[in-house]
Amino acid sequence: MCLDALLVAAAARLTAAGSPSARLDAEVLLCHVLGVDRTWLYTWGDRAAEPAVIERFETLLARREAGEPVAYLTGEREFWGLRLATEPSTLIPRPDTETLVAAALEQATAATGRLLDLGTGTGAIALAFASERPEWTVLGVDLRPEAVALARRNAARLGITNAAFCQSDWFSVLATAERFALIVSNPPYLADDDPHLARGDVRFEPVTALVAGDDGLADLNYLVRTARGHLAASGWLLLEHGAEQGAAVRQALAEAGYQEVASRRDLAGHERVTLGAWPGR
Ligand SMILES: C[S@@+](CC[C@H](N)C(=O)[O-])C[C@H]1O[C@@H](n2cnc3c(N)ncnc32)[C@H](O)[C@@H]1O
Numbered sequence: 001m002c003l004d005a006l007l008v009a010a011a012a013r014l015t016a017a018g019s020p021s022a023r024l025d026a027e028v029l030l031c032h033v034l035g036v037d038r039t040w041l042y043t044w045g046d047r048a049a050e051p052a053v054i055e056r057f058e059t060l061l062a063r064r065e066a067g068e069p070v071a072y073l074t075g076e077r078e079f080w081g082l083r084l085a086t087e088p089s090t091l092i093p094r095p096d097t098e099t100l101v102a103a104a105l106e107q108a109t110a111a112t113g114r115l116l117d118l119g120t121g122t123g124a125i126a127l128a129f130a131s132e133r134p135e136w137t138v139l140g141v142d143l144r145p146e147a148v149a150l151a152r153r154n155a156a157r158l159g160i161t162n163a164a165f166c167q168s169d170w171f172s173v174l175a176t177a178e179r180f181a182l183i184v185s186n187p188p189y190l191a192d193d194d195p196h197l198a199r200g201d202v203r204f205e206p207v208t209a210l211v212a213g214d215d216g217l218a219d220l221n222y223l224v225r226t227a228r229g230h231l232a233a234s235g236w237l238l239l240e241h242g243a244e245q246g247a248a249v250r251q252a253l254a255e256a257g258y259q260e261v262a263s264r265r266d267l268a269g270h271e272r273v274t275l276g277a278w279p280g281r
Contacts (some may be wrong), residue, residue, distance in 0.1 A: 003030065003076050004045035006054065010061050017065040019201070025070050029060045034259060047241035053119060069201035080128035091185040091209040092201060093124035097186050099266045100240045100273045101128045104184050107236045107275070108133055113181035116230065117141070118170055121209060123151030123163065125184055130155075130163040139180075141168035172228055179232040186240035187219040188212040217248055224252045233280025238273055246271030 007026050014022035025037055026267050033056045034041070040208030044278045049057075050263025060073050071092040076085050079093035086092050089250055104115065104125070112135045117126035120169040130138040140163060142148050151165040165229055190210045196202050202210065212219040220241055227237045237258065246263045266272035 001049055002046050003034075003049050004040065005031065006049050007041075007045070008058065010057070013061065014064060017067075019064065025064055026061070028070050028074060030057055030062060033057045033060065045180075047228075048100070051106055059088065065201060067200070071201070071202050072204060078128040079121075079122075079124045080100050081246050082127055082129070082131060082154075082158055084122045084124055084127070085150060085157070086122055086205065087146065087150050088151065089144055089206060090121035090142070091205055093122055093184075096266045096268075096270075097240060097273050098126060098128070099264055100184060100186060100238060101125055101132075101140045103238050103264050103275060104129055104182055104236075105132055107182060107238070110181065111135055113137075114139070114179075115182040115184065116174075116180040118183065118185035119143070119209075119219075120151050120165060120184075121147050123165060125186060126151065126163045126165070127154055127158060127160050129184075130160050131158070136162060138163040140165045141170070141173060142169070143169055144206075157204065171225065171230055174230060176229070178230055179235070180230055181232050182238065183223075183227045183231060183233045183235070184224055184238045187223060188222055189216045189242050189245060191216040216242060217245065217252075220245065220249055221252050223256075224249070224256050228256060228278055230256075231278040231280075234279070235278050235280075236275055238275040240273050241271075243272065244268035246274055 001050050010026035011023040014025050019025050033053055062245040071086040072088055075218050076083055078090050115138045120142045123140050126138045126140035140151050145167050148165045148167045155163050192211050250261050253276035259279055261276040263271045264273040
């Protein structure tokens with residue numbers, strides 16, 4: 001069987017299994033098995049598939065049919081043009097989160113400064129920012145040591161040297177006087193009964209990366225209250241949140257004394273990021 005025919009059959013199986021991106025999934029998995037990119041696959045699709053390739057592809061396909069995320073099967077996902085290793089210990093980086101990176105870069109007007117990324121996971125936000133602002137110093141923290149190790153590996157494989165990572169329960173590892181020009185976070189923000197938890201990739205991701213109390217607002221509210229103590233005067237706090245949580249986060253920021261509070265929309269038009277400046281008191 002040629003590679004093209006293998007792909008057509010695989011895409012049909014994944015469509016039947018309910019994948020919303022069946023053809024793309026099949027291409028990405030086959031590229032992973034072959035160790036090639038998609039351009040190669042489009043060029044050489046008429047080549048015969050080796051039996052060993054078919055066997056390895058079949059194994060991955062069966063796991064994908066059972067719903068496992070492609071990024072966990074291949075062990076990587078692209079974010080902000082960076083190829084990041086992924087693991088089931090933390091969230092797979094989402095395109096929505098690029099809205100937070102773009103907003104942080106907009107606020108990074110000084111030539112140099114410090115950025116703190118809370119709940120860094122793969123290091124996606126920290127590394128994207130660090131790659132764009134080599135003169136800034138970035139610190140990413142996560143509660144889970146596996147995520148910290150993963151973020152460090154990602155920094156090393158990308159050759160990004162202005163980002164460091166350590167384990168911390170939000171701000172706990174920081175000295176009281178430590179201050180940042182920018183604090184960013186994509187914290188857990190789903191309510192424990194959110195229907196998204198039973199759908200798609202989310203079913204396979206750790207609850208520690210997804211769910212927060214108080215209808216999903218507990219961590220967001222905690223970060224709003226606590227970040228004030230670690231922001232430099234006129235520093236910015238930028239938070240990713242659910243599409244329906246913008247108003248609640250704006251209110252929390254305004255009540256806590258932040259100024260210039262505003263939200264940014266993602267590519268789908270949903271309010272996704274809310275930010276505020278800390279006047280410094
Ligand atoms: C929604 S994921 C975001 C991961 C990554 N920043 C991204 O955008 O792809 C939330 C992350 O927060 C981490 N986390 C949860 N509670 C935490 C806490 N108390 N302190 C630090 N990190 C925490 C989780 O382990 C997880 O990696």
